[in-house]
Amino acid sequence: MTVRLSIRSYSLVMRAHLHTYHQLVLPLHGNITMTLPGYSGKVGPGQCVVIRAEMMHEFKADEKCRFLVADLDNLPESMQQLPRPVFATSPELVAYCQFLELQLTQSAQPGLIESMSALFYHLLQNQVIPACRDGRISEAVRFLNEDISRTPSLGELAVRACLSLSQFKTLFKQHMGMTTGQYLLTQRMTKAKALLAHSDLPVSLIAERVGFTDVSAFSRRFSVYWGETPRQIRQR
Template identity: 45%
Template sequence: MPNNLSIRAYTSQIRSHFHEFHQLVLPLHGAIDIKVGDYTGKVSFGDCVIIKAGQQHDFRADDAARFIVVDMENFPDNITGSSIAKFSINPPLLAYIQFIDKQLAHQVNKQLESTAFALFYQLLAQQSCNERIDPRIAEVIHFIKQDVSVLFSIEQLAKIACLSTSQYKNLFKQNINMTTHKYITQLRMEKASALLAHTDLPIRIVAEQVGYQDLSAFSRRFSNYFGQSPKAFSY
């Protein structure tokens, strides 16, 4: 059973059990209500819930909901050391579980499934799930990550968090250990470096896709961040 990817559905009747292997549940369609460890709540598309071996969990979901369920013998270190049960997955892993959904529904191919699990494990090891983030800040982060090219104002983000601007700025820094501006810059630079390294998009287009209409401003920011120009990085 361990080290296995599958597509599963659950019922609206509450069920409760435990198993001798680790498990992750990642919603594809719909959501699951679950109680595991200290967490009680809803897990929906874009989330992942961690169920450690031997951990009792109670759950229910709409009959039409579908989930990628991953049974695992061992977790990567970031999951093993996590103090939280639920976290948001990053866009590459989100896209990958959608591919897994299509592949598993298409054919049975044990060799391909083994390879798919190995790549899933690698992507899982890159997830940030070690900190317990205030739900209001988690909501802001989810909103920002939808499109890093958008020019967000502090007032906008504070409104999403249902906080005053000063409360928001303080709470964001307490949770993320940096300002909102620095965090957005980090996301933009990481995306820009990936686009430059893995696509043939012109630097001007890359700049626009990460929120810079001024190419010179983008080049300066990129050079300060990585210590080399966008042109040098793309070769």
């Protein structure tokens, strides 16, 4: 098993190519527009696009955006029969990708990179991929992940998914295994925990970045979700 990890940026000029290895693209900051067999659209934070070896694909992204890219000789078994090449990543994988960004942008030792790559692949093997075959729900997920500090209404999400409100709520729960509120809370708490553990940002700013205007309300919700206070996470 060989995994080559890197942090990359692209340009707004649409490019197309293929390669002899498999590739995963996981947005960290911003979206990437992808066109490949089975998918055409934007992929944002909290999602992963799987590009198989020898698969022609087109892509573009704002130069300010950043992506974790994994080149693989072998795909994990769970990713070999995907109904669609884009899926929502688990909170554990999201948090680890954020950690990898910090490590890979510094002068990491080769042995450390090898260990981090092995753990990354292990998390991929344990990734439970939601069987979301409905592009309308995927669009809503992409919009939620685009900026987790905002709280769009169910009506707004339903319009983006081109569904009635009742259809949207039913299909979202069916495909994602949770409500939109539960999904957004998971993304927010995962992001907050990663920032607390791997950055020196003030708690007030972290709270703001994950959609809380009141620090006390953020701390209470965080403590209930993780069973630890923000201070305890930071003091580890």
